[in-house]
Amino acid sequence: MDDVYSRAGNRADPPYLVSNYVGTRTRAPQRPLILIPQTLSEITGPVYGHSDVLPEEADLTKQHPSEPLGERIIVKGRVLDEGGRPVPDSLVEIWQCNAAGRYRHVVDQHEAPLDPNFTGAGRCVTDAEGNYRFVSIKPGAYPWRNHPNAWRPAHIHLSLFGPSFLTRLVTQMYFPGDPLFPFDPIFNSVPDAGARERMICRFDLEATRPEWALAYHFDIVLRGSRATPLDPDHA
Amino acid sequence: MPERTPSQTVGPYLHIGLSQGFFGAREIFSAHLADAGLAGSHIRIEGRVYDGEGNVVPDAILEIWQADGQGRYAHPADGRPLASNSFRGFGRCPTNKEGAFAFETVKPGSVPGPTGAAQAPHINVGLFSRGLLKRLFTRIYFEGDPANPADPILALVPADRRGTLLAKADPDKPGLFRFDLYLQGANETVFFDA
Numbered sequence: 001m002d003d004v005y006s007r008a009g010n011r012a013d014p015p016y017l018v019s020n021y022v023g024t025r026t027r028a029p030q031r032p033l034i035l036i037p038q039t040l041s042e043i044t045g046p047v048y049g050h051s052d053v054l055p056e057e058a059d060l061t062k063q064h065p066s067e068p069l070g071e072r073i074i075v076k077g078r079v080l081d082e083g084g085r086p087v088p089d090s091l092v093e094i095w096q097c098n099a100a101g102r103y104r105h106v107v108d109q110h111e112a113p114l115d116p117n118f119t120g121a122g123r124c125v126t127d128a129e130g131n132y133r134f135v136s137i138k139p140g141a142y143p144w145r146n147h148p149n150a151w152r153p154a155h156i157h158l159s160l161f162g163p164s165f166l167t168r169l170v171t172q173m174y175f176p177g178d179p180l181f182p183f184d185p186i187f188n189s190v191p192d193a194g195a196r197e198r199m200i201c202r203f204d205l206e207a208t209r210p211e212w213a214l215a216y217h218f219d220i221v222l223r224g225s226r227a228t229p230l231d232p233d234h235a
Numbered sequence: 236m237p238e239r240t241p242s243q244t245v246g247p248y249l250h251i252g253l254s255q256g257f258f259g260a261r262e263i264f265s266a267h268l269a270d271a272g273l274a275g276s277h278i279r280i281e282g283r284v285y286d287g288e289g290n291v292v293p294d295a296i297l298e299i300w301q302a303d304g305q306g307r308y309a310h311p312a313d314g315r316p317l318a319s320n321s322f323r324g325f326g327r328c329p330t331n332k333e334g335a336f337a338f339e340t341v342k343p344g345s346v347p348g349p350t351g352a353a354q355a356p357h358i359n360v361g362l363f364s365r366g367l368l369k370r371l372f373t374r375i376y377f378e379g380d381p382a383n384p385a386d387p388i389l390a391l392v393p394a395d396r397r398g399t400l401l402a403k404a405d406p407d408k409p410g411l412f413r414f415d416l417y418l419q420g421a422n423e424t425v426f427f428d429a
Contacts, residue, residue, distance in 0.1 A: 014242065016367065016369065027286050034426070036427045039349050040313060047309065082238070084236055093253065104251060105251055108248060119251070120251050186368070190241040
């Protein structure tokens, strides 16, 4: 049986072992992965859609009695596959730290304040054209203990499903022009410079809401199915 | 054509987005896949995740994807009717401080294989954690299942490593299976690339 999902695009991913990201050293598998065909178990996958989420779960600034501190932002974009086709009706989950660079998490001991009005979790489902949209605040940079004076560039974690077990993707969205990019082993775990650029959103003046919030656009591209011919309208 | 967005690690704070239960009653994911009334053999799968130094991994999350007791997937690419709409076939469980996880589900039936030959009952597992820059994919099979010897995927795994894919039945507790994952080392779990 031929592959339903392209394998070529996977070269965009980082390898498991990236020795300057210390956490990979004891967790990256050391034996080669075993190549298997794509069976019914792989070309199917969990289906979660509009009935599973509420519209307000996409607004991270409205989850508490008051608004969180920080720079209010709109994050929106499209989820596409490698064929350029939109991925409709698909769950997108996000999480992030607050404007001061602190996660609401027991493990995070960074000496920066928690914000009682910010949890940092959101979710939504893409529309028929693959569009998604969140309202949040811009996350801060924060230190971590990977190496001396290590700082993560500001980022938002995104979790996507797509139509099958094989299209599942968890990634991080970064912000344009971050001075920490050259020093971050996680950002630089992606070997190809062009692929790294695809993790950086772009400022979107048109999508800003005057007097209210700046906007960033971030398209996400999942593994593509080769099962259906390319639709010229989306090519 | 657009090019793939690269994978990045879930990091140590994955629970905020993936398993904190922040959405309360509206939480859509759990480690309990099967209502009590669902047809099939109800089972519990327990295990731990270990790193290359033999330490437990307390900041991982497992996702499982499986067919129902009749071997049917709740997905349009399967197309065969399901016995119950309540079964979605997907579960999520973070590891705890002891690196442990547990799923409650039904044992999946055999599902069609790549060349028409049936695949033995199995559960697809996706593993994410801090220190993993992309998901790891493995499968849970069931030790002693009569369909294992003819399974086309197990056949691709060197015989001396197949054991890492077999959940072992607890001799004292019917329905309880044990499945540990080793990210490195002599017992390194077999991980797949599909």
